[in-house]
Amino acid sequence: MSDEVVTVNKFTSALCALGLGIALAGSVNAATGSNAIAERIKPLGSVCLEGDDSCGGAAAAAAGGGARSGAEIYTASCAACHAIGVAGAPKFGSAADWGPRAANGMDSLLANAINGINAMPPRGTCATCSDDDIQSAIQHMLDNSQ
Numbered sequence: 001m002s003d004e005v006v007t008v009n010k011f012t013s014a015l016c017a018l019g020l021g022i023a024l025a026g027s028v029n030a031a032t033g034s035n036a037i038a039e040r041i042k043p044l045g046s047v048c049l050e051g052d053d054s055c056g057g058a059a060a061a062a063a064g065g066g067a068r069s070g071a072e073i074y075t076a077s078c079a080a081c082h083a084i085g086v087a088g089a090p091k092f093g094s095a096a097d098w099g100p101r102a103a104n105g106m107d108s109l110l111a112n113a114i115n116g117i118n119a120m121p122p123r124g125t126c127a128t129c130s131d132d133d134i135q136s137a138i139q140h141m142l143d144n145s146q
Protein backbone atom coordinates (compact mmCIF):
# COMPACT_ATOMS: atom_id res chain seq x y z
CA MET A 1 0.00 0.00 0.00
CA SER A 2 2.67 2.50 0.96
CA ASP A 3 4.77 1.35 -2.00
CA GLU A 4 1.96 2.32 -4.27
CA VAL A 5 1.75 5.84 -2.78
CA VAL A 6 5.47 6.38 -3.37
CA THR A 7 5.13 5.30 -6.97
CA VAL A 8 2.27 7.72 -7.50
CA ASN A 9 4.26 10.56 -5.93
CA LYS A 10 7.26 9.91 -8.15
CA PHE A 11 5.06 9.81 -11.16
CA THR A 12 3.39 13.08 -10.14
CA SER A 13 6.68 14.92 -9.59
CA ALA A 14 7.98 13.65 -12.89
CA LEU A 15 4.85 15.07 -14.51
CA CYS A 16 5.37 18.37 -12.68
CA ALA A 17 8.97 18.63 -13.86
CA LEU A 18 7.87 17.87 -17.37
CA GLY A 19 5.12 20.50 -17.13
CA LEU A 20 7.55 23.11 -15.83
CA GLY A 21 9.96 22.32 -18.61
CA ILE A 22 7.26 22.82 -21.20
CA ALA A 23 6.09 26.03 -19.53
CA LEU A 24 9.65 27.44 -19.51
CA ALA A 25 10.32 26.44 -23.08
CA GLY A 26 6.99 27.97 -24.00
CA SER A 27 7.76 31.33 -22.44
CA VAL A 28 11.22 31.47 -24.00
CA ASN A 29 9.62 30.84 -27.37
CA ALA A 30 7.03 33.52 -26.72
CA ALA A 31 9.73 36.03 -25.79
CA THR A 32 11.71 35.27 -28.92
CA GLY A 33 8.55 35.59 -30.97
CA SER A 34 7.65 39.01 -29.61
CA ASN A 35 11.19 40.29 -30.21
CA ALA A 36 10.89 39.18 -33.79
CA ILE A 37 7.53 40.92 -34.07
CA ALA A 38 8.92 44.11 -32.51
CA GLU A 39 11.71 44.01 -35.08
CA ARG A 40 9.21 43.57 -37.92
CA ILE A 41 6.88 46.37 -36.79
CA LYS A 42 9.54 48.87 -35.71
CA PRO A 43 8.68 52.42 -36.84
CA LEU A 44 9.43 53.48 -40.37
CA GLY A 45 11.05 56.55 -38.84
CA SER A 46 14.32 54.68 -38.49
CA VAL A 47 14.79 54.53 -42.25
CA CYS A 48 18.20 55.92 -43.10
CA LEU A 49 19.17 56.41 -46.69
CA GLU A 50 22.48 55.12 -47.96
CA GLY A 51 25.07 57.86 -48.15
CA ASP A 52 23.23 60.05 -45.66
CA ASP A 53 25.50 60.57 -42.67
CA SER A 54 23.00 62.69 -40.76
CA CYS A 55 21.03 59.74 -39.39
CA GLY A 56 20.61 58.95 -35.74
CA GLY A 57 22.76 60.75 -33.22
CA ALA A 58 23.87 63.58 -35.45
CA ALA A 59 20.34 64.66 -36.35
CA ALA A 60 19.15 64.37 -32.76
CA ALA A 61 22.11 66.34 -31.43
CA ALA A 62 21.63 69.05 -34.03
CA ALA A 63 18.00 69.44 -32.96
CA GLY A 64 19.21 71.15 -29.79
CA GLY A 65 20.30 74.37 -31.44
CA GLY A 66 21.61 76.03 -34.55
CA ALA A 67 20.39 75.61 -38.09
CA ARG A 68 19.79 72.08 -39.26
CA SER A 69 20.48 71.05 -42.80
CA GLY A 70 17.67 70.08 -45.10
CA ALA A 71 19.04 66.55 -45.09
CA GLU A 72 18.90 66.35 -41.31
CA ILE A 73 15.36 67.65 -41.13
CA TYR A 74 14.28 65.37 -43.95
CA THR A 75 15.77 62.33 -42.22
CA ALA A 76 14.32 63.20 -38.83
CA SER A 77 10.83 64.30 -39.85
CA CYS A 78 9.97 63.53 -43.45
CA ALA A 79 11.70 60.30 -44.46
CA ALA A 80 9.20 58.16 -42.53
CA CYS A 81 6.67 58.85 -45.29
CA HIS A 82 8.62 60.35 -48.18
CA ALA A 83 11.35 57.68 -48.39
CA ILE A 84 8.91 55.03 -49.63
CA GLY A 85 5.82 57.07 -50.47
CA VAL A 86 3.52 56.25 -47.55
CA ALA A 87 -0.12 57.15 -48.25
CA GLY A 88 0.77 58.59 -51.65
CA ALA A 89 3.56 60.87 -50.43
CA PRO A 90 5.85 61.95 -53.30
CA LYS A 91 8.86 59.65 -53.03
CA PHE A 92 12.38 60.88 -52.34
CA GLY A 93 14.39 60.45 -55.55
CA SER A 94 11.36 60.23 -57.85
CA ALA A 95 11.30 62.90 -60.54
CA ALA A 96 7.91 61.57 -61.66
CA ASP A 97 6.46 62.13 -58.19
CA TRP A 98 8.07 65.52 -57.55
CA GLY A 99 8.19 67.06 -61.01
CA PRO A 100 4.49 68.03 -61.33
CA ARG A 101 4.43 69.30 -57.76
CA ALA A 102 7.67 71.26 -58.14
CA ALA A 103 6.09 72.97 -61.16
CA ASN A 104 3.71 74.72 -58.74
CA GLY A 105 6.68 76.51 -57.21
CA MET A 106 8.27 76.54 -53.77
CA ASP A 107 5.69 78.94 -52.30
CA SER A 108 2.89 76.51 -53.02
CA LEU A 109 4.86 73.46 -51.84
CA LEU A 110 5.90 75.25 -48.67
CA ALA A 111 2.36 76.41 -47.87
CA ASN A 112 1.00 72.90 -48.32
CA ALA A 113 3.78 71.38 -46.21
CA ILE A 114 3.21 73.92 -43.43
CA ASN A 115 -0.58 73.68 -43.43
CA GLY A 116 -0.84 70.04 -44.41
CA ILE A 117 -2.60 68.62 -47.44
CA ASN A 118 -4.68 65.40 -47.51
CA ALA A 119 -2.61 62.68 -45.75
CA MET A 120 0.34 65.06 -45.38
CA PRO A 121 0.19 66.33 -41.78
CA PRO A 122 0.99 69.99 -41.03
CA ARG A 123 4.80 70.41 -40.91
CA GLY A 124 5.10 66.64 -41.31
CA THR A 125 4.32 66.60 -37.55
CA CYS A 126 7.63 68.40 -36.82
CA ALA A 127 6.43 70.88 -34.19
CA THR A 128 9.93 72.28 -33.71
CA CYS A 129 10.55 72.90 -37.42
CA SER A 130 10.56 76.56 -38.46
CA ASP A 131 9.25 77.58 -41.88
CA ASP A 132 12.88 77.76 -43.04
CA ASP A 133 13.48 74.22 -41.75
CA ILE A 134 10.49 72.95 -43.73
CA GLN A 135 11.68 74.79 -46.82
CA SER A 136 15.19 73.35 -46.62
CA ALA A 137 13.78 69.85 -46.17
CA ILE A 138 11.62 70.36 -49.28
CA GLN A 139 14.62 71.73 -51.18
CA HIS A 140 16.60 68.64 -50.15
CA MET A 141 13.88 66.38 -51.56
CA LEU A 142 13.61 68.42 -54.78
CA ASP A 143 17.39 68.51 -55.29
CA ASN A 144 17.51 64.74 -54.99
CA SER A 145 14.45 63.98 -57.12
CA GLN A 146 15.29 65.38 -60.54
Ligand code: HEC
Pocket residue numbers: 073074077078079080081082086087088089090101104108109110112113117118119120121123124125126129134135137138
Ligand atom coordinates in the same frame (compact mmCIF):
# COMPACT_ATOMS: atom_id res chain seq x y z
C1 HEC B 1 2.77 61.04 -42.24
C2 HEC B 1 3.41 61.02 -43.52
C3 HEC B 1 4.16 62.26 -43.97
C4 HEC B 1 5.19 62.93 -43.32
C5 HEC B 1 5.82 62.59 -41.98
C6 HEC B 1 5.58 63.99 -44.19
N1 HEC B 1 4.80 63.99 -45.32
FE1 HEC B 1 4.89 65.31 -46.85
N2 HEC B 1 3.38 64.36 -47.80
C7 HEC B 1 2.74 63.25 -47.34
C8 HEC B 1 1.70 62.87 -48.27
C9 HEC B 1 0.76 61.69 -48.14
C10 HEC B 1 1.75 63.82 -49.32
C11 HEC B 1 0.85 63.87 -50.55
C12 HEC B 1 -0.34 64.75 -50.21
C13 HEC B 1 -1.25 64.94 -51.40
O1 HEC B 1 -0.92 65.77 -52.26
O2 HEC B 1 -2.28 64.26 -51.45
C14 HEC B 1 2.83 64.72 -48.99
C15 HEC B 1 3.16 65.80 -49.77
C16 HEC B 1 4.20 66.67 -49.48
C17 HEC B 1 4.57 67.80 -50.30
C18 HEC B 1 3.94 68.19 -51.62
C19 HEC B 1 2.89 69.24 -51.38
C20 HEC B 1 2.33 69.76 -52.69
O3 HEC B 1 2.04 70.96 -52.75
O4 HEC B 1 2.17 68.99 -53.64
C21 HEC B 1 5.61 68.43 -49.68
C22 HEC B 1 6.34 69.67 -50.16
C23 HEC B 1 5.88 67.71 -48.46
N3 HEC B 1 4.99 66.66 -48.36
C24 HEC B 1 6.85 68.03 -47.57
C25 HEC B 1 7.10 67.34 -46.39
C26 HEC B 1 8.14 67.72 -45.46
C27 HEC B 1 9.09 68.87 -45.65
C28 HEC B 1 8.08 66.84 -44.43
C29 HEC B 1 8.94 66.78 -43.19
C30 HEC B 1 9.10 68.00 -42.45
C31 HEC B 1 6.98 65.92 -44.71
N4 HEC B 1 6.42 66.25 -45.93
C32 HEC B 1 6.59 64.88 -43.89
C33 HEC B 1 3.00 62.56 -46.17
C34 HEC B 1 3.94 62.94 -45.22
